[in-house]
Amino acid sequence: MSSIGTSLLRRSVIVKETLIHKSDPRTKFIFFLWISIFAYIFYDYVLTAIFLIGILLLAMMGKILKRVLLSVAVIILPWIAFGVPILSVLFPWNSTLMFKLEIFGWQIPFYYEGFAWGLTWPLRIGVCITSALLFYLTTNPASLIALLFKFKLPFRFIYAFAAATQLIPLLVDEAGTIYQAQLSRGLRTDVGIIKRIWNFLILIIPLTLSSLTKVQIRAIALESRGFSAPVNKTCLYDIKFKNIDYAFFIGMVIFTLILIYIYIIYGFSPIVHLKQYFIAG
Amino acid sequence: MKNVLSKEVVIYFQNFSYSYPTKRNVLIDINLKVYKGEVLGIIGPNGAGKSTFCKSLNGLVPHFYGGTVKGNVIVAGMDTLEHTIAELSTKVGIVFQEPENQLSGLALTVEEEVGFGLSMLGFPRELIKERVKEAIEKVGLKGLERRSPFELSGGQQQRLAIATILAMKPEIMVLDEPTSLLDPIGKYEVFSVLKELIVEGSTIIIAEHEIEELAYLTDRILFLKEGKVISLDEARNVLSEISKLKEAGIDPPSITELTYLLEKELGIKIDKYPIKLSEAVKLYSEVLKIK
Numbered sequence: 001m002s003s004i005g006t007s008l009l010r011r012s013v014i015v016k017e018t019l020i021h022k023s024d025p026r027t028k029f030i031f032f033l034w035i036s037i038f039a040y041i042f043y044d045y046v047l048t049a050i051f052l053i054g055i056l057l058l059a060m061m062g063k064i065l066k067r068v069l070l071s072v073a074v075i076i077l078p079w080i081a082f083g084v085p086i087l088s089v090l091f092p093w094n095s096t097l098m099f100k101l102e103i104f105g106w107q108i109p110f111y112y113e114g115f116a117w118g119l120t121w122p123l124r125i126g127v128c129i130t131s132a133l134l135f136y137l138t139t140n141p142a143s144l145i146a147l148l149f150k151f152k153l154p155f156r157f158i159y160a161f162a163a164a165t166q167l168i169p170l171l172v173d174e175a176g177t178i179y180q181a182q183l184s185r186g187l188r189t190d191v192g193i194i195k196r197i198w199n200f201l202i203l204i205i206p207l208t209l210s211s212l213t214k215v216q217i218r219a220i221a222l223e224s225r226g227f228s229a230p231v232n233k234t235c236l237y238d239i240k241f242k243n244i245d246y247a248f249f250i251g252m253v254i255f256t257l258i259l260i261y262i263y264i265i266y267g268f269s270p271i272v273h274l275k276q277y278f279i280a281g
Numbered sequence: 282m283k284n285v286l287s288k289e290v291v292i293y294f295q296n297f298s299y300s301y302p303t304k305r306n307v308l309i310d311i312n313l314k315v316y317k318g319e320v321l322g323i324i325g326p327n328g329a330g331k332s333t334f335c336k337s338l339n340g341l342v343p344h345f346y347g348g349t350v351k352g353n354v355i356v357a358g359m360d361t362l363e364h365t366i367a368e369l370s371t372k373v374g375i376v377f378q379e380p381e382n383q384l385s386g387l388a389l390t391v392e393e394e395v396g397f398g399l400s401m402l403g404f405p406r407e408l409i410k411e412r413v414k415e416a417i418e419k420v421g422l423k424g425l426e427r428r429s430p431f432e433l434s435g436g437q438q439q440r441l442a443i444a445t446i447l448a449m450k451p452e453i454m455v456l457d458e459p460t461s462l463l464d465p466i467g468k469y470e471v472f473s474v475l476k477e478l479i480v481e482g483s484t485i486i487i488a489e490h491e492i493e494e495l496a497y498l499t500d501r502i503l504f505l506k507e508g509k510v511i512s513l514d515e516a517r518n519v520l521s522e523i524s525k526l527k528e529a530g531i532d533p534p535s536i537t538e539l540t541y542l543l544e545k546e547l548g549i550k551i552d553k554y555p556i557k558l559s560e561a562v563k564l565y566s567e568v569l570k571i572k
Contacts, residue, residue: 163386167386218384220345220377223341224366225397225401225445225449226367226402228365229368229370230367233401234400
């Protein structure tokens with residue numbers, strides 16, 4: 001079997017011996033939820049940017065910074081590049097003028113509300129994505145499956161999740177074989193867009209049919225091994241909280257208290273104050 | 282072949298007939314008993330009902346496929362119509378043709394794959410570990426425990442499939458053409474494991490196209506054609522029915538066919554056709570001496 005048969009999960013996880021890798025997946029998952037919720041509670045690009053930098057520091061500790069930066073850059077940089085200027089001009093609730101820019105003799109006004117909204121949202125999404133990647137890229141598949149068991153999710157869901165990630169490489173492999181078979185039977189690749197769509201269809205049909213057959217065979221094999229037995233399944237993996245996890249939780253509690261304090265004193269949007277400073281000059 | 286078979290019946294087909302929802306009369310009025318410790322080979326052309334026969338042993342037919350059934354199949358004292366596939370899975374283990382497609386997809390390593398069935402049945406983790414170790418050693422996959430099942434060769438994957446069944450310690454092992462998609466080395470690996478299981482006294486049902494191997498492995502052979510039993514007898518007797526086999530499109534063992542042709546050509550009477558190489562050497566030595 002070629003290396004494509006190796007699980008996608010196995011290849012996705014960056015295997016290192018860092019504190020982040022060693023921590024329990026539950027801790028990382030709770031951190032993902034915790035920081036995402038706070039990123040949404042506070043409508044503040046400064047605070048959200050601080051969250052993002054904090055996660056990137058953790059990603060650096062976990063030696064996955066490059067991969068996380070690449071993924072997040074692809075999503076949030078185009079948004080900032082196009083969204084912020086457009087919203088600064090056209091956001092419906094724009095009222096606080098920052099400056100005017102002369103373009104081709106036109107005076108274009110740039111407003112603070114649109115600028116802040118346009119900057120906060122990609123940063124919020126960035127916080128969610130980076131914290132999710134921090135969890136996903138530093139958690140090995142066995143721990144991930146154990147986590148799903150711990151969360152007492154229905155076994156069929158756990159199986160669907162784990163099997164999909166294991167079997168996708170096989171599907172890709174098969175698609176390659178079918179494509180090569182079509183090519184050797186004279187399928188042309190130097191064609192226009194319509195023909196290319198047609199080529200795609202003649203790849204998809206045999207792939208779907210063969211996948212359905214294989215699914216049935218696998219279902220039979222699974223049933224023969226007690227898949228539908230109405231008992232609690234035994235999870236073959238184990239996960240345990242360690243000192244690093246407790247330290248992480250203490251850190252989250254401290255930051256939660258600080259953020260609650262900020263919320264009480266400044267409200268959900270410290271931007272309000274920044275805006276006041278801005279207006280004050 | 283064992284000279285004396287146990288008298289304990291572990292499989293009992295009683296007037297069993299089956300039709301799939303989309304295909305009628307796949308098995309017709311099957312009546313047979315299989316005894317504990319027996320190795321039963323199943324032969325027949327494509328569409329004879331070999332796979333359906335195998336799947337009726339653990340309740341896949343009819344519970345998974347639906348369709349209509351007449352008669353009963355009693356396996357290890359359990360009526361397959363009255364028990365679920367999960368209940369039957371500890372009594373009957375099935376190994377299928379395609380090595381890769383019977384991998385669970387959930388297990389990340391060989392040892393986890395072997396323990397998959399037991400974990401589905403909720404066995405305690407310690408017991409699973411013990412059984413997994415035992416099964417892996419039995420099929421000769423020691424040293425590959427931490428490898429991904431998808432990285433194994435076809436022969437290794439099929440041995441892994443056998444190990445997954447062995448770990449569940451079923452009373453009966455069913456192998457549905459386990460070597461048909463394997464290369465010669467893979468076939469050799471699988472048959473070697475089977476020979477060891479036979480020596481240990483396991484009850485084995487094996488549908489196989491490698492008829493020459495069946496001559497070495499089986500006590501009796503069931504010859505199916507168009508869903509009906511054509512013959513059910515000792516392996517030698519069934520494999521010696523050359524014209525019947527040829528008529529159904531099945532190639533008998535080469536040495537058996539050669540003996541049949543020589544008998545005709547030389548005009549001599551041979552009482553017992555050889556089905557194994559050693560028997561053929563002995564017979565031909567005698568014939569050559571006479572000539």
